[in-house]
Amino acid sequence: MFPESMTVLDVSETTPVSIKELPSDDSKSIGIVYGSLMHVDVIQNLKNGYSEISSWDYASMNAIKGFVPTKFLKTIELDEKYGIIVELRRQKVYIYENDSVIKTFLCSSGLDENNYYTPKGLYRIGSRGDSFFSPKYGQGAYHWVRFSNNYLFHSVPFDENQNIIEEEAAKLGQKASHGCIRLSMDDALWLYNNIPQGTPVLIKD
Template sequence: MVNEADSKYKGKGKKIFIVLSGMILISIIYAASYFLGKALIFKDKYASGSLKSKTTSVYKNTEVDIQKDKAVKLKSVQQLGNDSTANKDADDKKSLVALDQAEKPLKIQVNLSKQRVYVYDAKNKTVEDFICSSGLNGYDTPKGEYTIKERGYSFYSEKYKEGAYYWVQFMGNYLFHSVPFDKNQVIETDEIQKLGTKASHGCVRLSIKDAKWIYDNIPRGTMVTIK
C-alpha cells in the first residue's frame, strides 16, 4: 500500500511539474515575443524618421513641420531681405527709439489694416516699424492678445512646398516668420513684392532682416496684440 501511494504521489508530482514547466515556457515565449515586437516597431519608426528631432505642426489646416535645427542655410541676412525701414525718411528714423535705450519690456502690435508690425517699449515709444503680410481671406490672422512662445531657425512645408526663416510663435499654429523659400531653398521674390498686402496662410510674414530682428530681440512672454 505504501509503495502504491508513493507511486501515485510521484505520478501526480510529475504531472504538476510538467504543467508548471509548460506555463513557465509559455510565459517566456510570450515575453520574448512582446519585447521583440516592441523592438521591431521601434526600428520601423526610426527608419521612417518619425523618431527624429521633435517637430511642431504649424498653420491651421496645413502640414508644416517646424524644425529648430533644420539644415537650410541662409547665405546672408541681407539676401533679398527688403529692409522695411530703408525707405523711411530721416524724420521717421529719428522717431524710433534705439533698442538699447528702450524701456523694457517691449511689446508688439500688428495692425492688419495697415499691414504693419510695430514694436513699442514700456513707455509706448516706437522701437521698430515693419511692413508685413498677414493671412489671406479664409486664412485670416487671428485678432486678439497673445504672448511670444517658441522659436526656431527655419521650417519647411511638404504640403505647400515652401519654408521660411526665423519663425517665432505667438499663438498655437501662428507665427512671425520671413517671406517664404521654395523647395529648392530659393527665396520667392514674388512673395517679397507682396509685403504690405495679405499673402500668408495666417502667419505674419516679414522681410528676412525684420524676421531675424524679432527672432533675435523679442523674448519669450512678450505681449503681442493683433487688431
C-alpha cells in the first residue's frame, strides 16, 4: 500500500531546488522542486557528484527529468503509524492506521483548469498552522497541514472576515480548490490534531 521508503531532497520543506538540464553547476535550470516532503525518482547516480532524477516542475506542473547534486538526496524509511491516501476521482481522503482504514473524509481537490489541479505523487506531512489568508484568492482556511510547499490540507475556505464561504463548503465531494485539499471543519481539525509530521501521503487518481 505504502512504500517502505521514499527519496526526498535534503533541504527544508519550503526550500526550492533547481533541476539542471545537465549534470554541472553552470547548466541551466529546467524546473524547481520543493523541499523535503516530496518523493523524487532517482534514475542514476553519476561519478561527478550529480544524480539524474524525475519529478514534476513546481512552476509549470509538467513532468521533468534532470540533475541535482547527489548530496541533496536523502532516503527516508516509512515506518509511520498512520498513512493517508487521496483518491482524486472519488474526492475522498482515507486515513490508515497500521494498514487499516480508520477514517474516510469527503474532500475538494484542485480544479482541472488553469493548472489548479492537485499534483499526484508521494509526499510526507510537514508543518501546520491554525489559519491562513491568501489575498490573491480572497480566501483563507483553518487547520492547515502542509504536504508540499504551498499544497495543504485545510478546512473549507473563509472570506476576508473569516466567515466560512457556504457555496464553497457545499462543493465538498467535487473538485473546487486552487490545488489544496479541502476538508470539512471537523475533518480538517481531526487531521490537524492527530496526524504527525512524516506521515506518508499518496495522491492518486
